[in-house]
Amino acid sequence: MLAGSALVLAAALAVANGHVRDTLPGQTVTAAYCDISNTTSEDAVLTGVSTPIASSVEVHETRNEAGMVRMRRLERIVVPAGSTVRLRPGGMHLMLFDAETAGIHEAAFVFEFAAGQTTRGVFAVRPP
Secondary structure, eight states: OHHHHHHHHHHTEEEEEEEEEOOOTTOOOEEEEEEEEEOSSSOEEEEEEEOTTSSEEEEEEEEEETTEEEEEEESOEEEOTTEEEEEOTTSEEEEEESOOOTTOSEEEEEEEETTSOEEEEEEEEEOO
């Protein structure tokens, strides 16, 4: 029964509206944005993201601290039960390192959660 519950939970976590900023020539770092929805009755904790178009993906948050814009890495994101977390420019977002976006129109992403469930999303590659 536990495996079946994990499948139901995984189906209730969804990624939508995903897009990646295309890299400029010579650039290997870019950002990606999306909505992560959790329709379950329990919080979900995002612990990792991967995509074949980058060697690594980190969750970052942009904050304005005393007039200075700073970015910091987040180890996890809590997606509260029954809600959606939006990753957007100027807030939480995904940073892709050693990214290869030249000539592609979309990219697959895998989102990993603390309880062992995963969900997938396909992100459009958009001009910078």
